[in-house]
Amino acid sequence: MAEWWRGAVIYQIYPRSFQDDSGDGVGDLRGITRRLVHVSRLGADAIWLSPVFRSPMKDMGYDVSDYLDIDPVFGTLADFDALVARAHELGLKVIIDQVLSHSSDEHPWFAESRKSRTGPKADWYVWADPRPDGGAPNNWLSVFGGPAWEWEPMRRQYYLHNFLAAQPDLNFHNPDVRAALLDTVRFWLERGVDGFRLDTVNYYFHDKELRDNPPLPCKERLPPVNPYAMQDHLYDKSRPETLAFLSELRALTDRYGARAMVGEVGDETRALELMAAYTAGRARLHMAYSFEMLGDDFSPAHFRRTIEGFFAAAPDGWPSWSFSNHDVARHVGRWARHGADQDRLAKLSIALLASFPGTIGIYQGEELGLADTELSYDELTDPVGLRFWPENKGRDGCRTPMPWEARAPNAGFSHATPWLPVKPPQAARAVDVQEADPNSVLHAYRQILAFRRRHPALRSGGFDFLDLPDPLLGLTRRTQDDVVTGVFNLSPAPHRLPLPRALRESERIGPAQAARLDGGAIELGPNGFVFLRHG
Structure with a gap:
């Protein structure tokens, strides 16, 4: 496949x-x-x-x-x-x-690159000269804190590291x-x-x-x-x-x-x-x-x-x-x-x-x-x-x-x-x-x-969101032969939802949690959810 x-x-x-x-x-x-x-x-x-x-x-x-x-x-x-x-x-x-x-920084490529400015791998990492006052080449910062530049005495240059100083950036x-x-x-x-x-x-x-x-x-x-x-x-x-x-x-x-x-x-x-x-x-x-x-x-x-x-x-x-x-x-x-x-x-x-x-x-x-x-x-x-x-x-x-x-x-x-x-x-x-x-x-x-695997709509189908009040989320997934709607309560409090017109003839399918169809509404308990098939 x-x-x-x-x-x-x-x-x-x-x-x-x-x-x-x-x-x-x-x-x-x-x-x-x-x-x-x-x-x-x-x-x-x-x-x-x-x-x-x-x-x-x-x-x-x-x-x-x-x-x-x-x-x-x-x-x-x-x-x-x-x-x-x-x-x-x-x-x-x-x-x-x-x-x-x-x-x-223990990779052989970096060991070679840090030796000199003229070696075979001199330009394999990001090197830059210091500013006139000896400072880092620019204001870039490391994700792990501090400047993104580390001084290398052998080359008299800084090298770039977006993460740890032990993780030099390749050029x-x-x-x-x-x-x-x-x-x-x-x-x-x-x-x-x-x-x-x-x-x-x-x-x-x-x-x-x-x-x-x-x-x-x-x-x-x-x-x-x-x-x-x-x-x-x-x-x-x-x-x-x-x-x-x-x-x-x-x-x-x-x-x-x-x-x-x-x-x-x-x-x-x-x-x-x-x-x-x-x-x-x-x-x-x-x-x-x-x-x-x-x-x-x-x-x-x-x-x-x-x-x-x-x-x-x-x-x-x-x-x-x-x-x-x-x-x-x-x-x-x-x-x-x-x-x-x-x-x-x-x-x-x-x-x-x-x-x-x-x-x-x-x-x-x-x-x-x-x-x-x-x-x-x-x-x-x-x-x-x-x-x-x-x-x-x-x-x-x-x-x-x-x-x-x-x-x-x-x-x-x-x-x-x-x-x-x-x-x-x-x-x-x-x-x-x-x-x-x-x-x-x-x-x-x-x-x-397993339910998702059985329904092509959930794996590869198109989607439309339902216009529902917070904290409810509704989503319909569809292929030509398969349509599934999920309704989810993202709150620890229960909620009652009058069924939208398009879902009033739906039936419950697949896994559910704290959910009940009650006439023209869905009762969703704390963090409840339900999957529906259109009637």
Whole structure:
């Protein structure tokens, strides 16, 4: 199926935290392979593996020192090949994370580049002279705090790092760099992967003139925790040259048949615009996602505005929507502050996500209704939390190990002390506990994803939003032969909705929660939802 990715369910695996089979407290490829049946039973079409390449792990694998090998903490290339083979046996596609915008400072390319201004790889990274007073070349800031420039004494120059100083940015204006990176992509295509998640895809190119970013208006009396949010990032990312390189990537992957690429777009002011541009037509990315649904806004207006905004900008493009991933607090915790019951909110969330037009992503553990683990400062590993604690506790809370067996050591993740702790609130939601409970979040996920698979309208159909009062969201999905309407209560309070004229002859189908058809109205309990078929 050439376009298997269109409307697919992609399950994200954070390898350090999925399953440890080697006994060192860190998850590994063999552990993932053993647990793939769980992902298959859930109803996913593909897995996305966060980075497993060789790395010093300054940013947990997003600092790559060898693009063509597996880090020993995760296993070997043979283990990777076995994982791909097992996934394919189970009908699962395999997408791997490609971190192309930057490498580790321990990569041989950077070791060569930092030596001198005249070596064979002198121009493979972004280097610039200091200002006359010795300061950084411009005002660009790092996502992880502080200036985006680091002084290198050997070259007497600064190098650019949009993230950690240990993650120098590659110079995409150099054609040799682009060719080398395409070779790394080709290596994994030859090993049988089905696609790529492109990390920080809009960070590839920088402004050659190194112009200062302009400020964004600051509405607050004090600046945000991270001043990065005070700039309009016109020149350090999201540059127009990116489109041509995406076409090069697409041409390469197309030569291998049914492959797919999904790009991560991180931009504070133009994310939907970039998602649209990066997926328009058939010569760029297959799909893209941004952080639009990974934030705190849990309102019908926000979801409608985001979806309609994307398709208005790119009617032939394709989005990928997720509510959680390894970079943000889990959505049950983010949204439960509105007073919702954790299980009800988890079930509502997957029903809502399953109704959205596009491809959908599930982050490991959300099918258990997990919220973030509460960690103390001494338990942290994430550079974000270590720098900005306690105002920003970092990303470790959403990265703690997957709980498989409630009563086993470390909830069945490992017999050794895990790299992040498994605490009682997470262990209590282990897979084995939820397997035994037909009303669990896990069973709800399976039911809703199976329902979505049975209905072509939900995977690939057109869409129309119903004009409903807040906090209700209504969405109709349709193909020529299949029409499904979902109505969702995004509030912990019950609501009664008189049925719109077009739905008065409808019947309830598929999974539902706290919903009752009462004559000409729907009674929706707290975080209730219902799927309807037109009469």
